[in-house]
Amino acid sequence: MPSPNDIKKGTVINMNGDLWIVVEFQRVSPGKGSSFVRTRIRNIRTGKIQEQAFKSAETLTFEDVAYKNMQYLFGDQTGYTFMDNVNYEQVSMSGDMIGDDTKYLKEGLPVMIMTHNENPIAIELPKKIHYKVTSSPMAIKGDTAGGNVTKEVTLDNGLTAHVPIFIKEGETIVVNTETGDYVERVSA
C-alpha cells in the first residue's frame, strides 16, 4: 500500500474521489511527534492549490499516470496548446493545470505531458531551458543586495531573470526551471 513516504513531485493522490497532484513536498518531524509529509497539492479538476499534511504512518491511494513527449505550440484565451510530434495530435490545457510554469513556456519547447486516463493533467518542464535576452538595461551599479552583482533582463518569451551584469542583449542564457535562477551563458 502506498505510504506518504513514497510521495514525489507529480504523484497523483486520490482523496475521496478527487485527484490531487503533488506540486511540492517536504518531510517534517515536528518537535518530538510523528513524522509528516507536508505537501502542496493541486486539484486536477478545479486547479485549487492547498497545503496538506500526511502522517507517515497513514495509507494513501495513488493513481497511475502516463507521460507523453510533446511540444508547446501557443497559448490563447482558451488555454495552452501542445502537440505530439509523432502523431501530430494536439491537446489543450488550462492555465490552472500548468500553474506557475506557464511563465517558462515558449514556442517549440519540448515538455512532458502527464496524463491520467488519457486526459492531460499536468506538464513537466525541462530542468534547464535556453532563452535569448531581448532587453537588458545598461547596468551601471547593478543590484548588489544579495552580495552578487546582478541585473534584471527580459527574455524572448517575456520571462524576466536576474543575471550577471556582463550579459548583453542578444545573448542566450540558460535558466533553471526549478528555481527560476540564471545558470550560465551559452557561447554563440
Place this chain on the structure above:
Amino acid sequence: MFQDRTKLSESIREFFRLRGYIEVETPILVASPDMSPALSPFETELVAADGTTRRGALITSPEFSMKKLLGEGLQKIYTLTKVFRNSDFFVDDAPKQHNPEFTMLEWYQQGMGYEAGMDETESLVKFCLQAFGKEALQPFDRVHIPTRFKELTGLELCDAGAEDLRTACMSLGLTTDPADTWSDLFHRIFVTHMETKLPKAGAFVYDFPKQQAALSRLTPDGKYAERFELYIGGQELCNAFSELTDGTEQRRRFEEEQAERTRVGKPSFPIDEELIRLLPSVRQPTFGNALGVDRLLMLLTGANSIEDILAFPARKLFT
C-alpha cells in the same frame, strides 16, 4: 565544504567562549537513550570481556548527559556532538533536511528562562550569519502558538480535546486519519497552517501544548509548555525549553513514554535513574537549547539539501 563547516564551528565556539560557557564532552553510546515515542535510536549491544552483554543505544541527543552535568554543579555548558536517529533516512533524490547521523549543538544555562534563551539564540544565529558575511537586520518574530492557534480555529489550545482538533482540521480542509492522536491532529494544523506561514527571515514559535512538553517545565498558569522553536526560511533550526527539574514529574513522563513506545511496538529502554536523581539539583529556571548545526550550515551557505553540505551523506554509504 570543510572551510564553511570550520568557520561555523569556530564561530559557535567563539560565541560561547565570549559568554563564559565551557565546552563539555558527552557519551554517544549510552544505556538509556531518549525515549520520545517518535524517536528510533540505533540499538546495539555492549560485549564485556567476561562475555556478558548489555543493551545499549546511540544517543538521539546529548540532553540526559548534559543535565547530569548541570545537576553536578556546572552552570553554563555547551557541546557539539554527533547524534543518530534511525528511520530518518530517505533514499530518493529529493532535497533533504534529514540525515540519520547529524551534528547537534546543545547548550544550557542555569538561572536563565526561555525568554532570555530566545534572545541568546537570536544573538548566536546572527553572530554566525555575520561570520558568513550575511546581515540580519530585522529582529526575529515571536509567535505565541496558542494565540495563533485561536486565530486559526477559534479554540483555546489548552482546553481543546481531540474531537475539537479533528473538527478544526476538517474546517481547515485537512485530512485526518482515524488513528490520529491529539498530537497528530495538532501537528496537521501546525505544519500546514503555522510553520509555512512564518516570516522567512526568522521567527520563534513558543508555548507549546502540554502534550508536547517533553522535558520542559510548564508556564506558571500550568497551561502550556515553556518551549520554543526557531524557524528560518521555513526550516526548523532548534528546539528549546525551560527545563523540567522535578524528578517525580520527569519519571512520570518517562513512564508514559515507555508505555506509548510499547503500545506502538517500539523497544523501550530503562529509565536513566542517575538523571532522575540529579535533576532536582538543577536550578530553576534553567534554559536548554538543541540546534541542528547542519541545518544552520545549510542556511548560511544557501544549500538546498543537507546532502550538499555533507561529505559523506548516508545515501552514499548505504546504497
